[in-house]
Amino acid sequence: MKSRRPIASLLVAALLLPPATGSAAPPTAGSPAPPTPPRAAPPAPPKEDAVSATARELAAKGVAAWNQRKYEECRAAHLAAWSIKPYRQIAGNLGACEIKLGLYRDAAEHLSTLTQPAADGTRAELSAEHRRLFDEALAKIAVVNIDVEPGATVLVDGKAVGQAPLPAPLFLEPGEHSLEARTGTGAIAQSTTVRFEAGTQRNLALHPRMPQAATAATAATTPMPTAATTTPAAAPPPIAPAPPPDTRVRDGVVIGGLALGGAAIAAGVVLAVVSNGKSEEANDMRYSIAKYGGFDACEKPAFRSQCDALDDANSAEMTTRDLTIAALVTAGAALGGAALTYVLWPVGAPQTASSRDMRITPTITTQSAGLTIGGAF
Numbered sequence: 048m049k050s051r052r053p054i055a056s057l058l059v060a061a062l063l064l065p066p067a068t069g070s071a072a073p074p075t076a077g078s079p080a081p082p083t084p085p086r087a088a089p090p091a092p093p094k095e096d097a098v099s100a101t102a103r104e105l106a107a108k109g110v111a112a113w114n115q116r117k118y119e120e121c122r123a124a125h126l127a128a129w130s131i132k133p134y135r136q137i138a139g140n141l142g143a144c145e146i147k148l149g150l151y152r153d154a155a156e157h158l159s160t161l162t163q164p165a166a167d168g169t170r171a172e173l174s175a176e177h178r179r180l181f182d183e184a185l186a187k188i189a190v191v192n193i194d195v196e197p198g199a200t201v202l203v204d205g206k207a208v209g210q211a212p213l214p215a216p217l218f219l220e221p222g223e224h225s226l227e228a229r230t231g232t233g234a235i236a237q238s239t240t241v242r243f244e245a246g247t248q249r250n251l252a253l254h255p256r257m258p259q260a261a262t263a264a265t266a267a268t269t270p271m272p273t274a275a276t277t278t279p280a281a282a283p284p285p286i287a288p289a290p291p292p293d294t295r296v297r298d299g300v301v302i303g304g305l306a307l308g309g310a311a312i313a314a315g316v317v318l319a320v321v322s323n324g325k326s327e328e329a330n331d332m333r334y335s336i337a338k339y340g341g342f343d344a345c346e347k348p349a350f351r352s353q354c355d356a357l358d359d360a361n362s363a364e365m366t367t368r369d370l371t372i373a374a375l376v377t378a379g380a381a382l383g384g385a386a387l388t389y390v391l392w393p394v395g396a397p398q399t400a401s402s403r404d405m406r407i408t409p410t411i412t413t414q415s416a417g418l419t420i421g422g423a424f
Contacts, residue, residue, distance in 0.1 A: 304385025
């Protein structure tokens with residue numbers, strides 16, 4: 048069974064160890080005993096600053112959470128310690144917690160700090176356990192080495208991740224990602240979208256393009272004109288921008304058709320609801336008459352008034368049904384006409400100051416529907 052003791056426990060133990068003290072050599076035989084020196088006070092241990100003490104306490108809490116298999120608490124404590132003091136030992140423990148939680152990209156980022164050179168320039172070797180964890184994380188993600196001009200800002204999916212040269216490769220979740228490089232020199236940003244597979248490593252070059260490079264090169268190779276041959280060139284007359292075409296008539300018809308179609312749809316829905324209500328009312332009356340008077344009840348004088356009411360209900364149901372169909376047909380015609388007008392209507396001449404506004408008013412009644420257009424054309 049593999050040991051789960053994290054490297055942070057070694058850090059905590061090291062912080063608690065007292066400094067080593069030397070011992071005096073024993074006196075030789077026959078030599079006079081040296082005078083007993085006054086007892087010197089032991090050297091005071093170096094005072095730990097409050098920030099380092101806080102980081103050590105948080106790391107100790109993370110170790111305790113690891114031993115209890117509370118990996119969420121382990122990661123939270125080590126993240127807090129890492130934000131205060133980014134010690135290498137904390138990075139190793141943090142990566143181990145994140146492996147347990149399936150956060151392989153974050154684990155690879157933190158474990159990769161163990162491979163970076165120390166302050167004195169020496170590169171530390173990964174322990175066997177850290178190498179196993181690092182390889183496990185790399186098998187679940189993609190590693191990307193970016194070749195970009197120094198000083199350029201590198202963005203992944205629109206989020207800046209640092210300036211070149213980057214201290215470490217990019218660790219990405221499997222899938223499609225957008226990578227971009229930007230500089231502050233006016234160059235055009237270079238971007239690409241690539242799909243990455245888990246367990247792969249790729250090299251990408253992102254070099255922002257300089258749009259004025261060709262112009263500068265041409266100017267450098269062109270001979271300068273002399274004073275004798277230089278003649279002042281007349282400035283071309285300014286070109287007035289063309290006035291926009293007059294589309295108000297077409298737009299007005301389109302808007303009117305859309306408004307008419309929407310109103311007709313609303314009216315059709317209301318009429319359909321009314322028609323259904325009338326139909327249910329007529330069915331109830333028909334059932335009541337047949338129940339108490341039989342199928343020939345309308346031929347009996349006692350049921351004359353009820354049969355007349357049934358006829359009125361049937362007539363109202365048919366009328367509202369016909370109006371529903373008419374409203375829906377009107378809506379279809381209006382919306383289709385608006386679409387055709389927008390596509391096929393020829394654009395008019397440019398607008399002038401003498402052009403007048405146009406007014407379009409949809410008109411809908413229970414018997415008809417139409418569109419009123421007024422104005423000067």
